Every structure is written in C-alpha cells, then in structure tokens.
Amino acid sequence: MSDDLLPVSDALARILSAMSPMPAETVALTEALGRVTADPITARRTQPPVAVSAMDGYAVRAQDVASVPATLKRIGAAPAGGLFEGTVGPGECVRIFTGGPVPDGADAIVIQEDVDADSEEDGATVTVREGAAAGTYIRPAGLDFHEGDLGIAAGRRLSARDIGLAATMNVPWISVRRKPRVAILSTGDEIVRPGELTDPMRIVSSNAYALAAVVRAVGGEPVDLGIAPDDEGALRRLAAGARGADMLVTTGGASVGRHDLVQKALRDTEFGADALEVGFWKIAMRPGKPLIFGRFAGVPMLGLPGNPVSTVVCATVFLRPALETMLGLETVGGQEEQAVLAVDLKENDRRQDYVRATWEMGDDGRRHVRPFPRQDSSMMSRLAAADCLIVRPAHDPSRKAGDTVRVLCLAGDFLSI
Numbered sequence: 439m440s441d442d443l444l445p446v447s448d449a450l451a452r453i454l455s456a457m458s459p460m461p462a463e464t465v466a467l468t469e470a471l472g473r474v475t476a477d478p479i480t481a482r483r484t485q486p487p488v489a490v491s492a493m494d495g496y497a498v499r500a501q502d503v504a505s506v507p508a509t510l511k512r513i514g515a516a517p518a519g520g521l522f523e524g525t526v527g528p529g530e531c532v533r534i535f536t537g538g539p540v541p542d543g544a545d546a547i548v549i550q551e552d553v554d555a556d557s558e559e560d561g562a563t564v565t566v567r568e569g570a571a572a573g574t575y576i577r578p579a580g581l582d583f584h585e586g587d588l589g590i591a592a593g594r595r596l597s598a599r600d601i602g603l604a605a606t607m608n609v610p611w612i613s614v615r616r617k618p619r620v621a622i623l624s625t626g627d628e629i630v631r632p633g634e635l636t637d638p639m640r641i642v643s644s645n646a647y648a649l650a651a652v653v654r655a656v657g658g659e660p661v662d663l664g665i666a667p668d669d670e671g672a673l674r675r676l677a678a679g680a681r682g683a684d685m686l687v688t689t690g691g692a693s694v695g696r697h698d699l700v701q702k703a704l705r706d707t708e709f710g711a712d713a714l715e716v717g718f719w720k721i722a723m724r725p726g727k728p729l730i731f732g733r734f735a736g737v738p739m740l741g742l743p744g745n746p747v748s749t750v751v752c753a754t755v756f757l758r759p760a761l762e763t764m765l766g767l768e769t770v771g772g773q774e775e776q777a778v779l780a781v782d783l784k785e786n787d788r789r790q791d792y793v794r795a796t797w798e799m800g801d802d803g804r805r806h807v808r809p810f811p812r813q814d815s816s817m818m819s820r821l822a823a824a825d826c827l828i829v830r831p832a833h834d835p836s837r838k839a840g841d842t843v844r845v846l847c848l849a850g851d852f853l854s855i
C-alpha cells in the first residue's frame with residue numbers, strides 16, 4: 439500500500455500545473471508593497487531630465503579654473519528644480535545647489551568649500567581655490583534611466599526599493615495580480631477557536647490561524663469558512679462557502695480514520711459539477727502523508743492533514759508555491775540552502791522527511807543544523823522555534839555529523855526591503 443505514495447516532487451508538479459494566474463488589478467503605489475506586478479513598470483520620465491549638479495557650489499567653465507586661484511563673477515543661481523536661463527561665459531559662474539540644472543556654458547562644478555565668495559548675491563566676486571576638470575560633480579541627463587526604460591519586470595514582488603523606483607519613474611498606479619482568495623475550512627468535532635476552550639479535552643484550532651497567516655504572508659487573502667464538525671451534512675454546508683474563492687484549503691479529516699470525512703463529503707453528488715474530483719491522495723512525505731489534492735467548486739482544493747505541524751509544513755511546501763504561481767512569480771517556493779549536519783542521522787524510510795531543526799553559524803562560516811530530538815507532528819512549540827527544515831529524500835542513507843544536507847529556510851523569510 440505504501441507503494442501508492444506519490445513522491446513529493448510529483449505532487450508539487452501536479453499542484454503547480456493546476457494553478458492559473460490571477461487576473462490583474464490596478465492599485466495605488468502606496469498600496470503596492472508586497473504585491474506582484476502583472477505588467478512591467480516603465481519610466482514615465484528621464485532621470486535626471488537634464489544634467490544636474492551633484493553638490494552645492496558653483497557651475498563654472500573648467501577652462502576658467504584650470505589655473506587657480508581664479509576669480510569669477512557670479513551671474514545667477516540654479517536651485518534644484520529651477521533653471522538659470524542664461525549662458526555662463528568666460529570669467530563667469532552660477533551659484534548652484536545639489537540637483538540644480540547645470541546652466542549652458544558651464545561644464546564643471548566647484549564645491550563651495552573650495553571657494554571664497556564676497557557675498558551670496560548675483561554680481562558677487564567668487565575666488566576659486568581648487569580647479570575642477572570638465573564633468574566634475576555633474577550628473578548627466580538620463581544617468582539613472584530614460585523615459586520608456588524598463589524599471590521593474592512583470593512577476594516581481596514589489597519591495598520598498600521597487601516602490602521608491604516606481605515613484606521616481608513618475609508611476610502612481612501599478613498593475614498587480616489580484617490577491618488569490620483562499621477559503622480555509624477546519625474540521626473536527628473536537629476543535630474550538632483560541633480563547634473558547636471551556637472543555638479541557640477539546641483541541642484549540644491552530645491550523646486555520648497558521649494557514650491564514652501563510653496565505654497573507656505570501657500575498658493572498660484568507661477567508662475563514664469556520665470549523666465543520668465530523669458530520670457530512672455540516673461539512674458540505676460549510677464547504678459550499680468556497681464558491682467564489684480561488685482555492686479551498688481544508689485541514690483535518692484527510693486520513694483514514696472513522697471521522698475523516700472530507701473526501702466523502704465533498705464528493706457528494708449534491709454538489710453536481712462542483713463535486714470534488716480527487717487528483718491524488720497520499721504522498722511520500724513526513725509529515726503530510728494524507729495530503730489530498732483535487733478540484734472542488736471549479737477551483738483547486740488542497741486537503742491538508744489535521745496535525746498542526748503537518749498543516750504548516752504542507753503549507754510551506756505546497757500552498758506557498760501554489761499561491762506564488764497564481765501570483766505569476768517567476769521563482770516559487772522557500773529558500774533552500776546547503777548546511778552542515780551537527781549530529782548523526784539514521785537512514786530515512788520511503789517518505790521524504792522535513793525535519794525541524796535549529797541552526798547556528800559555525801567557525802567555518804557555514805550553517806550547522808541540529809534537529810530537535812523529538813519530531814512529533816503535533817508539536818507546534820518545536821516548529822515555531824525551528825530555523826529550517828532539513829529535507830531528507832526518501833531512502834536517504836544514514837548521515838554523519840559534518841555531512842552536507844539540504845535545508846528549507848523558515849527563519850528570516852518573507853521580509854525583503
């Protein structure tokens with residue numbers, strides 16, 4: 439029976455191939471942080487539009503200051519955003535400030551520290567103590583970009599730097615992928631919301647909350663359909679709320695237990711053409727074996743195991759890249775790295791293992807990873823404390839401390855300036 443288990447890579451490929459890109463919508467630049475561009479952003483101006491000064495000082499003709507001290511006459515001023523309309527002739531200079539347009543005739547900037555001026559008025563006598571070669575402290579027109587240049591490609595998650603660039607490019611509205619709406623349905627008679635624990639035997643729901651957080655962090659919009667008791671009718675009624683969402687994610691009821699009703703309820707003929715079509719069920723993964731993938735109500739459906747750690751690990755390995763594919767991102771999935779094992783590991787069985795581990799920087803400048811001794815898929819405290827998941831392929835032979843292993847990073851993810 440374990441031969442039926444689908445390898446993780448096949449499961450992921452099948453999930454990703456079922457995802458379609460979200461339609462585009464337009465948002466104000468101020469709302470665009472973390473959104474994914476649907477169209478390229480191109481410059482709507484040339485920056486700088488003309489040659490400008492990089493410093494506060496005087497715009498001069500380089501040949502006039504080739505030998506110093508040189509005495510010049512101030513004939514005007516060019517602040518940032520202003521333009522001195524005249525031309526700098528022999529023996530003349532123009533007071534200029536950082537960002538000010540370089541007037542005609544001038545071809546160098548002398549910084550004010552290298553000058554003695556007898557006043558801050560036009561007509562002042564300016565004595566230049568240090569020369570400046572042609573081009574000194576001048577930013578040529580288009581130094582940063584030209585109108586029509588590509589600023590940000592489509593399929594990029596906008597960082598704070600990108601927002602700054604789009605603003606500089608004079609682009610106030612951005613075409614982004616609509617956030618995928620992910621309906622989240624928890625299941626189980628025993629499950630109650632955090633804060634509503636009146637019977638100590640009940641289980642507090644972590645899954646819907648962790649899943650909603652994953653959805654938000656990746657750039658989607660979670661919709662909580664609530665907690666369905668282990669009753670087919672109730673499950674069907676709540677699952678119907680997935681209509682209009684872009685994906686349905688269920689937790690619990692995925693395995694073979696008596697109460698594990700998700701597949702049965704969602705396949706019901708009451709749903710007609712919307713009924714669940716199962717693409718696959720059960721994969722060679724630990725934790726996460728009973729994963730269900732299919733289509734329900736016209737959208738992809740991911741049925742995650744109820745164990746809280748299994749839910750979050752499956753969300754990391756499958757839901758995150760699925761949403762990123764819907765968002766049109768070019769690179770999907772969390773960051774993977776090579777790391778050094780701090781302890782020995784015994785050989786792995788037929789399920790690809792995601793081992794919760796911490797890391798520390800070794801003297802060799804590499805990350806050294808140490809698995810938690812107990813890997814039970816109910817232990818959220820260990821998952822929250824983990825820096826990474828050591829990814830052990832199916833049938834991986836035993837490993838020694840010092841061996842290199844592949845890790846999927848959890849810590850430090852999701853924040854990019």
Ligand SMILES: Nc1nc2c(c(=O)[nH]1)N[C@H]1C(S)=C(S)[C@@H](COP(=O)(O)OP(=O)(O)OC[C@H]3O[C@@H](n4cnc5c(N)ncnc54)[C@H](O)[C@@H]3O)O[C@H]1N2
Pocket residue numbers: 624625626628629641642643644645646689690691692693694695698725726727728742743744745746748815
């Ligand atoms: N005989 C077998 N038993 C189990 C198998 C198996 O192959 N044969 N698989 C095991 C594996 S692996 C997993 S993973 C679990 C998952 O099964 P289910 O998806 O059916 O999960 P449930 O039974 O509904 O719940 C498991 C566990 O998680 C708790 N839970 C459920 N929902 C939540 C929630 N929203 N928040 C927090 N905790 C939740 C639930 O109370 C259970 O304790 O099955 C194994 N069994």
Ligand code: MOO
Pocket residue numbers: 723724725726727728743745748815
């Ligand atoms: O696959 Mo289960 O998720 O081992 O705990």
